[in-house]
Amino acid sequence: MPIIPILMYHNIGVPAQGARLRNLYVRKGAFARQMFMLRLLGYQGLSMSAAMPYLRGEKMGRVAVITFDDGYVDTLENALPILQKNGFSATCYFISQRIGQYNDWDAASLNVRKSLMNQDQIRSWHKAGMEVGAHSRTHPRLTNCTDTELQNEIAGSKSDLEKLTGSAVTQFCYPYGDLDERVTSAVKDAGFEAATTTQRGRARVGDNPFLFRRILVSGSNLLHLFILKLMSGYEDKRG
Ligand SMILES: [Zn+2]
16 A cells, blocks of 8 residues: 655754753754655655545655644744745644643643744744644643543634634644544544544555554654655554
8 A cells, every 4th residue: 555654743943941852853954854855755745635635545646744733833934934945735733722822731841831823823824835734722632531522622623723714624633642432533523534643653545544643753863764764664663
């Protein structure tokens, strides 16, 4: 079955002093080299929505999906110009009730407050041809939510972001990659077309669209490891 790598990024930039999990940061220069390498290898970098026909097996081609979790300001400021330079699109997953705020769900454990895009910044991202995906309303562990909370977090984030952008929001990403059957059903019932997890590995045509695995691109990855993750079974074995 054809393989479609879905790359997962969090922050593009330099970690603040004292920040933990510095691997979540990919420096701007490293990101630029990765995108250049994708293009050099003949990949078209696409958003989740644009890649859906490939993931469903309706279209063939060398594509890689580019995703950003949480919606940090550095995705707009540092990643967007590089994506544009390469003619790529990407999906960023936003937390619809933390717009213009910070990562309150893990600021304490990471020892850093990271700025999230505000409404205007999300609109700029969208106007640049990039996709707005949903990542819940408040970034909870969805398996701990009651049915009512689940509905609120999942369907609620969809309608919040649709109101903001004036476009359909069809892509979801599970906070912390935390999910079970009840959660995936709620995502499907809310009208999303697909969802990504934090399960490591490369997506394959025919995979359950609500359980897509991704490739973790970490700040310490040198370019050759990036290529290995993209093109070999390296990341699948970590999953
Ligand atoms: Zn997240």
